[in-house]
Amino acid sequence: MGNNTVIKVEGLGKKYILNKSGASKSDTLYGNFLNGLRNLKTITRKKETEEFWALKDVSFEINQGDRVGIIGRNGAGKSTLLKILSRITPPTKGRIEYGGRMASLLEVGTGFHGDLSGRENIYLNGSILGMSKHEIDRKFDEIVAFSEIEKFIDTPVKRYSSGMYVRLAFAVAAHLEPEILIVDEVLAVGDAAFQKKCMGKMEDVSQNYGRTILFVSHQMAAVQNLCNKGIYLKNGQLVEQGLIENVIPTYLKSGAQPDSQSFYHRTDRTGSGKVKFESFKLLNENYQEIDNAQSGSDFFIEITINATEEITNYVASIGIDDDFGTRITHLSNDTSNQLPSVLSKGTSKVLFKIKRLPLSSGIYTFTLFSSSNNEILDWLQDAGKIDVESGDFYHTGKIAPEGQGKIYLDYSVSIL
Amino acid sequence: MANNKIIIDSKLNSFFSLSEILKYKSLLGNLAKRDFLVRYKQAFAGIMWALVKPLINILVFGYIASKINSAADVTSNFVFVASAMLLWQLFANVFNDVSNSIIGNSNLFAKVYFPKIIIPLSSILVCLVDFMISLIILFILFIISGQAIHWQMIFAPFFIVLTLINGFGIGLYFATINVKFRDVKFIVPVILQLGMYITPVIFSSTFYMDKLSNFIPNWLLWIFYLNPMVGAIEGFKYSLFGGDAIYNFNYFILSTVISFLFLLIGVKYFYKFERNFVDYI
Numbered sequence: 001m002g003n004n005t006v007i008k009v010e011g012l013g014k015k016y017i018l019n020k021s022g023a024s025k026s027d028t029l030y031g032n033f034l035n036g037l038r039n040l041k042t043i044t045r046k047k048e049t050e051e052f053w054a055l056k057d058v059s060f061e062i063n064q065g066d067r068v069g070i071i072g073r074n075g076a077g078k079s080t081l082l083k084i085l086s087r088i089t090p091p092t093k094g095r096i097e098y099g100g101r102m103a104s105l106l107e108v109g110t111g112f113h114g115d116l117s118g119r120e121n122i123y124l125n126g127s128i129l130g131m132s133k134h135e136i137d138r139k140f141d142e143i144v145a146f147s148e149i150e151k152f153i154d155t156p157v158k159r160y161s162s163g164m165y166v167r168l169a170f171a172v173a174a175h176l177e178p179e180i181l182i183v184d185e186v187l188a189v190g191d192a193a194f195q196k197k198c199m200g201k202m203e204d205v206s207q208n209y210g211r212t213i214l215f216v217s218h219q220m221a222a223v224q225n226l227c228n229k230g231i232y233l234k235n236g237q238l239v240e241q242g243l244i245e246n247v248i249p250t251y252l253k254s255g256a257q258p259d260s261q262s263f264y265h266r267t268d269r270t271g272s273g274k275v276k277f278e279s280f281k282l283l284n285e286n287y288q289e290i291d292n293a294q295s296g297s298d299f300f301i302e303i304t305i306n307a308t309e310e311i312t313n314y315v316a317s318i319g320i321d322d323d324f325g326t327r328i329t330h331l332s333n334d335t336s337n338q339l340p341s342v343l344s345k346g347t348s349k350v351l352f353k354i355k356r357l358p359l360s361s362g363i364y365t366f367t368l369f370s371s372s373n374n375e376i377l378d379w380l381q382d383a384g385k386i387d388v389e390s391g392d393f394y395h396t397g398k399i400a401p402e403g404q405g406k407i408y409l410d411y412s413v414s415i416l
Numbered sequence: 417m418a419n420n421k422i423i424i425d426s427k428l429n430s431f432f433s434l435s436e437i438l439k440y441k442s443l444l445g446n447l448a449k450r451d452f453l454v455r456y457k458q459a460f461a462g463i464m465w466a467l468v469k470p471l472i473n474i475l476v477f478g479y480i481a482s483k484i485n486s487a488a489d490v491t492s493n494f495v496f497v498a499s500a501m502l503l504w505q506l507f508a509n510v511f512n513d514v515s516n517s518i519i520g521n522s523n524l525f526a527k528v529y530f531p532k533i534i535i536p537l538s539s540i541l542v543c544l545v546d547f548m549i550s551l552i553i554l555f556i557l558f559i560i561s562g563q564a565i566h567w568q569m570i571f572a573p574f575f576i577v578l579t580l581i582n583g584f585g586i587g588l589y590f591a592t593i594n595v596k597f598r599d600v601k602f603i604v605p606v607i608l609q610l611g612m613y614i615t616p617v618i619f620s621s622t623f624y625m626d627k628l629s630n631f632i633p634n635w636l637l638w639i640f641y642l643n644p645m646v647g648a649i650e651g652f653k654y655s656l657f658g659g660d661a662i663y664n665f666n667y668f669i670l671s672t673v674i675s676f677l678f679l680l681i682g683v684k685y686f687y688k689f690e691r692n693f694v695d696y697i
Contacts (some may be wrong), residue, residue, distance in 0.1 A: 002563055012535065013426075014458065056554060084424065086529055087424060087527075088527070088528070088529055088694055089692070089694045090424070090426065090691040090692065091425075092426055094425075094426055095423065095424065095425040095426065096423070097421060097422070097423050097424075098421070098422055099421045100420065102422070106527045107527050110523070110528050113450055113454055115458070116450060116454065117455045120449075120450070120453065123442075123446055123448075124450055125445075127443040127446040128443055128446075128530065130439075131442070136442075146531075156457075196668040204571060231678060261638050276482070302539075371419075
């Protein structure tokens, strides 16, 4: 272990056991009752299980004062790594050594209770994060000032706006003064000014106080700004580590790999099932599969469907939600007046062409819905995710600031 | 590298560490404070509600007991039952709250590391505050019925602690099972309901032993004392009223030993699985 090393990770692995027999869930009371009886009968028998390694043989070292960005696609094992580092879940294999006080912010405001006042919540949250009463007393005024909620400090936080809530929550976390700080994408909340303040605080902590930071984010711009080192994870394995300038390009290049999402295993559907959604893909203009869309670019959404019989007036629609579950937009071949005269039996593909995607970077979820003559055929809520990377929507070589809303408008400005 | 090195190893299990708990003592206090504050927020009568449940229990069971044990002096019988009832209530609350504490606070330890034993420990604190409030009722009853103050009363705190140990030990065991099998939520009230009838709450131990000796041979009577609450309640009654509350001293010791055995089992079982709770929640 080098003199400067603060975290040493050796051969880290995390195994999860997936239960296979969990599929036979029932919605009815009677069905539940039968399931209960069946469970009692099989309690002694071994269930059919499947192993899944969320992390496999991951080793790295982090030096004092490094700001390390952990990048990788959804399901690459980033969150698992953070959880193990922050001692929330134990590793199945391997070992970690680290020195100094570590604080992890996998979310802000852990333990906040709506009925308690801002003041009471500062003490509660601070103590959950490992601060002593004395420490919180000492920093109390600073925390309140940072959060900008002086006037409401004795109001129950359930009366706060979501912005105030997040500000207070982050303010407590920002005053932790750990030697090692682990941050998950908590910064994706709050308004832009506040986000900037948070990033500033993190940079300040690492540069002026020599603290070590581990930062997970999907926003490459944020990672590039804050971090000097990078760790790229893919399918639970470490692909590359080193300077952030070298790691980000490797990650972005790997984006060419297909990422289709299939729905065969989904049982939580509504509808008659005469036509079922089978899979979902994103295609670029050349019909090549891509795993994320870019703001301002053209691409296709391809949905594979399977019909058990001929269907007339087939309507397929996609509802797109942001990460707060707010519906952003809705696409349908009914709205666009493009109903097929008849949908033939068997497999078909529905292709939505999106022109100049006006969504800002982030992860969006989508819901699929299909109907014919007012009959619901298939309805899949939260069917999957669409990753949107930031891109040059305005073709000006500039990207709108992060956190400035979800959509881009086609506009021009004239000053008279 | 700093001196306070921390090692996370797949092969190391977590264990009970008093120094770590002390490091998080402000969390212990704040969690208890939260539970207590939240419970009575926006309730007009506020903390008065802490008195209602024990009061009703005392009145109902005290009345029933005084009807059944007609031979005994009514007022002292009433106080006798009330004291046992309050201690049983303390046990029931601790047992129930501790067994539900872990799953009830999973949102905390799924996001931040701290010794998880803090959560059930804070449940005890809340129950203890409730108990202290209900002791007021007992105190008033004591004055009304003109009970004598005597030196054995100095033992009372010991039996209160013994009751906490009982509730905590058994509760911790169930809290651990509860992480994987939510059936516990339904089982605990049943155990408590049945448990009250095999514990000398309403009747004295003598009453139970007389009845029991009709069914089982005398040398087997100690079975009754496998219930750790028997010792705690006998001891509590003895320290408050003196007399022959303790039926058989050896049996009483057996029950007390069982208490500590349960505590040991509960804590061991808890720490065996504590590390993996997040993966099962």
